[in-house]
Amino acid sequence: MISKMELYIHIPFCIRKCAYCDFLSFPAGEERKRAYVEALREEIGGAAERGDVTTIFLGGGTPSVLSGEEIGILMETVRSHYRVLPGAEISLEANPGTLTAEKLAAWREAGINRLSIGLQSADNRELRTLGRIHTWEEFLEGYRMARKAGFENINIDLMSALPGQSSRTWRETLLKVTALEPEHISAYSLIVEEGTPFYEKYGEDARRREEGLACSWLPSEEEERQMYYDTKGILGEKGYGRYEISNYARKGYECRHNCGYWRRESYRGFGLGASSLVEEVRFKNTSCMEEYLGRDFSRREEERLSKEAQMEEFMFLGLRLAEGISTEEFCRKFGCAYAEVYGKVTKELLAKKLLCQENQRIFLTEQGIDVSNYVIAEFLF
Numbered sequence: 001m002i003s004k005m006e007l008y009i010h011i012p013f014c015i016r017k018c019a020y021c022d023f024l025s026f027p028a029g030e031e032r033k034r035a036y037v038e039a040l041r042e043e044i045g046g047a048a049e050r051g052d053v054t055t056i057f058l059g060g061g062t063p064s065v066l067s068g069e070e071i072g073i074l075m076e077t078v079r080s081h082y083r084v085l086p087g088a089e090i091s092l093e094a095n096p097g098t099l100t101a102e103k104l105a106a107w108r109e110a111g112i113n114r115l116s117i118g119l120q121s122a123d124n125r126e127l128r129t130l131g132r133i134h135t136w137e138e139f140l141e142g143y144r145m146a147r148k149a150g151f152e153n154i155n156i157d158l159m160s161a162l163p164g165q166s167s168r169t170w171r172e173t174l175l176k177v178t179a180l181e182p183e184h185i186s187a188y189s190l191i192v193e194e195g196t197p198f199y200e201k202y203g204e205d206a207r208r209r210e211e212g213l214a215c216s217w218l219p220s221e222e223e224e225r226q227m228y229y230d231t232k233g234i235l236g237e238k239g240y241g242r243y244e245i246s247n248y249a250r251k252g253y254e255c256r257h258n259c260g261y262w263r264r265e266s267y268r269g270f271g272l273g274a275s276s277l278v279e280e281v282r283f284k285n286t287s288c289m290e291e292y293l294g295r296d297f298s299r300r301e302e303e304r305l306s307k308e309a310q311m312e313e314f315m316f317l318g319l320r321l322a323e324g325i326s327t328e329e330f331c332r333k334f335g336c337a338y339a340e341v342y343g344k345v346t347k348e349l350l351a352k353k354l355l356c357q358e359n360q361r362i363f364l365t366e367q368g369i370d371v372s373n374y375v376i377a378e379f380l381f
């Protein structure tokens with residue numbers, strides 16, 4: 001029996017597919033949503049892994065396309081099979097185009113205590129380019145309704161390096177959003193993923209940017225870096241600390257669920273394509289809706305992680321956090337000295353000023369964050 005664990009529940013439905021999105025999500029009718037919720041309830045009820053639940057995250061897709069009642073039923077199912085610890089963080093991802101006062105009240109009633117709203121940009125032209133279903137004004141209305149419904153822990157998701165975006169419009173987005181005083185802000189750079197409409201349109205530009213060449217639509221690498229510095233600068237001035245490469249929070253509002261991923265705590269994922277890490281075994285659910293609705297909950301891509309794989313994950317996930325990794329914890333977890341395994345590479349990266357070491361913790365420097373992919377790759381065997 002696992003003592004403590006996190007739960008993730010995947011809701012793969014969206015009103016309409018955004019032009020840049022490669023997540024496992026698609027539009028669906030009411031009947032299909034109902035059938036999916038029923039299948040989810042069976043999967044949760046039949047899961048073998050049990051433990052006290054510290055956090056729950058309803059992600060997607062767009063969980064907010066479900067009704068208040070459906071979210072209530074899901075939470076009831078979880079509570080009847082798991083002990084959800086008092087004070088557990090329970091998050092729900094919401095699209096601003098789907099919020100209503102009724103839904104928000106029902107989610108609060110169901111125990112949801114953290115709302116993560118996908119805004120992406122405060123500029124309506126950029127929102128149209130992204131193919132989002134909402135405007136800035138609709139987001140504002142939803143945000144105010146959420147506060148009124150009693151949500152005291154709200155994240156706003158933002159996205160920089162968008163086609164046609166300038167440093168000015170990005171700064172405006174940051175200023176407009178911080179003026180609302182959410183507790184948490186996630187700010188990711190757009191990645192142009194293969195298989196999306198964006199890839200057809202901007203794939204060539206993305207390749208040029210990687211090579212440091214001029215782009216026609218996307219901001220250049222230099223502009224993108226400037227946006228990152230502006231993010232850190234503006235959010236820092238407004239009282240948000242960067243606790244992970246792309247995540248900022250007021251003190252005490254860091255997302256506990258995501259910190260659990262980065263610290264490699266056990267989590268169990270339910271729903272279509274959901275991944276799990278339970279006692280050093282990683283596995284996935286089927287990504288085929290027909291199989292899932294047919295109650296095929298068998299584990300896919302199951303892998304018991306070797307000690308080396310665990311060490312790699314410890315490093316590349318831990319280094320994403322501003323606090324970095326603890327060499328003492330490494331030693332406790334793996335039964336060998338940190339220096340024995342990573343001494344040489346750490347020394348090299350410290351000399352290049354890409355890493356910093358303080359009180360037996362190792363973390364990325366500002367320079368290291370700029371080339372984090374390179375630094376993190378150095379820790380792979």
Ligand code: SF4
Binds near residue numbers: 013016023060061118
């Ligand atoms: S709302 Fe989110 S999950 Fe749905 S299509 Fe848009 S980006 Fe993807």
